[in-house]
Amino acid sequence: MQIDFKKFTLGNGLRLLVHEDHSTPMAVVNVLYDVGARDEDPSRTGFAHLFEHLMFGGSVNIRDFENPLLMAGGENNAFTTNDLTNYYIQLPAENIETACWLDSDRMLSLAFSEKSLDVQRKVVCEEFKEHYINRPYGDVAFKVRELAFKAHPYRWMTIGQELSHIENARLSDVKAFFKKHYCPVNAILVIAGNIKTDRALALAEKWFGSIPPGEKYERRLPVEPEQTQARILEARSDVPLDALYKAFHVGARADKSYHAMDLITELLGGGGSSRLFQSLVKEKKLFSNIECYHFGSSDPGLLMIEGKLIKGVPMTTADLAIREELDRLCSAEIAEKELMKVKNKTESAILFEDMSLMNRASNLAMYELMGDAGLMNTELEKYLGITPREVHTLANKIFDERNSSTLFYYSNN
């Protein structure tokens, strides 16, 4: 399915993408800021995400962000990743100007209230506890990142490395962060839905056009040195079951190996007929569940395999069995039919994702961040062109044991 859009750049450097869809009564305003947890100071992690919370605490001219939006029949949310921060508003198209008004004012400047910072620090600490402390296996993702990354800031989580980093955030940090990252030259605006391009452009000019451009943030992150030796970490915790986690370094989202890598994770872990599930859960009965996925991150990231062991299965047996499945993928080219299966799954996943206006809007912004929103329309072709040989070559590169980080997570019980 072709996603039509028009691209403009406003005088202040803000990029605007407009996607018309007149089959819906709704409109979406999506603002992506080119800043994520990877841009944080190692001693103040979790800041990009905490900042996202503060973006709802009122802006320079609008004391209350939430109520005017609700009054306009709108809903909104945001998410922060290691790479980027994305805000979206969906509302009835008639009231789209309200969204432009709200989003432009918080791009202009925040209210910077002590009270808001104080409350959101607590809220984020509760979020941290809810997802990572008060939860069996909640600390795993922290350990895996620290094991796999030695230099790159992907070694910490978006939520932050530790609670104290969030507890210690000061209003001066908030102001500096805003100045550095939240400005037109570092943002991408998408207006989508039941609106004409002319009107979208006029609204963007009206509300965003006069915001000072700000300074382009030049990202200079430490490059992760190539891993040359397998890494193993053992941990013990008060959890019911042993679990096993393996991470392999893979290329960046914009790398040409991305599509074959994505298909490899699908071959291994996507669904009831995937290789790891069929072999290790169903046939050998070593795991009660097993998954394979990747980060899809802007910088080179990780492909993960993780599973919980059946009670009584030795860790080494489980680890060896995963290795055998990976070796099988590395030893021979896969059959065309199996490759076709994962291509069809991908085609279908793209179609289902594109059904939602909100997804289309945020995807346009993300592809633009990658270099060109038009890439969104050539994705499927790239997947369909992958050959068994490419899969084979890439699998051998990724699943080199020296490229692996393994966490043996033992139950105390």
Added chain:
Amino acid sequence: MLNRKTAPVITDAVKFELSLPPSRQFTLQNGVDVYMVDMGTVDTLMLNFVFYAGNNYEQRNPEAAAANYMLKSGTSKKNAFEINEYFEYYGAYLNRSAGHETAEISLHCMKKHFSELTPVIAELIADSIFPDEELEIYKRNMQQRLQVNLRKNDYVAGRLIDSYLFGKEHPYGRYSSPEDYQALNTASLKEFYKKYYQHGRCVIFVAGPLPENIQQDIEKNFGHLPLTGSGRPDDRSGAILPATEKKYRITNDPDSVQGAIRMARNFPNRHHPDFQKMQVLNNVFGGFFGSRLMSNIREDKGYTYGIHAYLANLIQDSALMISTEAGRDVTEETIAEVYKEMKRICDEPIPEEELLTSKNFMIGTLLGDLDGPFQVCGRWKSLVLNGLSADYFYRGIETIRNIKPQELQELANKYLVAADFYELAVF
């Protein structure tokens, strides 16, 4: 000069004309009703089979969930791997789920592959064989999953609050232990399957930009199946027996840093005249990000990452549920604040402005929810399964538009009464 202080003029969402796109109904030769929602711009379809086969119907817990899960575990022609591979080859998702009243099979697929997939779904409904080995894998894996879940305070709280509201013997309040999984056997699952799937009562929903031959396709594949069950449970669908004790503090994980809080009361089902009114009141109270509970307990006090109030989506009987995870040291304060908000909404009429905001939000999101064939079909499914018609949908909108602060205050005094609430914190 641009005036950034004043909000742009808006159209109040309550003034929007909302309509529920139609569903076309027809009946297969075996008597099964099919509801079709023909709309959408993306070539994807959803086909949904609702069986009256939830845990309301089981003799032993968790038979209904196990039978539903095992529908993809083998037929006389295909083993589990082949079934999975077949659907996945076409990029289709075949999911199943079991609730209290109903259990479902749902297919999401690309339109171009629809007719390749329907015959295999018919095969699962007519010819599943429940292999012993598959059941053993399921039992072990589910016991392991349960062990992990039981370590989570919010999971434990969710089970307990339902058992207080409805009683442990009622399907809504019943929950599974590892021993219950251990006791599952293929003979009783086959019995359940025969009665509630092969010969069960089924309703079919299909949505998307439908192919021209959709009706023939469904008739050909499903019209000859003996789906003539009555949809009535054998027994056990016992009376609701709420617990007499109202307040509970449970220790689940002594090291936990948060308490899982549930506060709940029984509430009548959708047929009760107060149900839709309560949805409006609940929205103001705890139903969305701008609600009173969220504004006070998250946005003012920072006690929690989120707090929500909702009416349980059940057919026979509902419940009003307040749910949150709060810091261990502020759990009691959080509960106290919820009661304060209850008292405030009982004592003072909701200010007009606040009410209009909440109403606009409800209508605005409803407009968004009706955007797309699957969402529209979901609305119709809810109406059909609850024995309601499109009138109910339009009455709901009128209720949102017209209800006044005074009536909501009366409603609050009827239902948001602290003494009627079960109160649970799991640490």
